[in-house]
Amino acid sequence: MKCGDFSLTDELTATKMAIQNAISEAFKTPEIVAIFAKKEPALLRQKLMQVEAEHRLRKISDEIYEAKKLEILHALYKLNDHLSDEERSIIEAASRISDFQFELASNHLSCDESIINMNL
Secondary structure: OOOOOOOOOOHHHHHHHHHHHHHHHHOOOHHHHHHHHHOOHHHHHHHHHHHHHHHHOOOOOHHHHHHHHHHHHHHHHHOOOOOOHHHHHHHHHHHHHHHOOOOOOOOOOOOOHHHHHHHO
């Protein structure tokens, strides 16, 4: 009569998993994750300069440049590093856009509806 996967984890393991998931969601590039984990804003600034140089030299597309730049700025923001007004506006604009990027939920229920109704 039960559906779904129930696992037992202690509070410490659950906290570690939550932190790992949050970092994974926020940062997609392994290099940025590593620098963020080391709490090295200077290295992030250096990486940002490298990304900007690659963009100026047309080694990376506008789309990749914007994604990498936003990721680095987000990491700097999370580390409480000083951001310029322009950098803050980039993060704010991205957060406003992402608020409107919703995905449609599936109509498919993973459990029998009668079981769900019994538990309510």
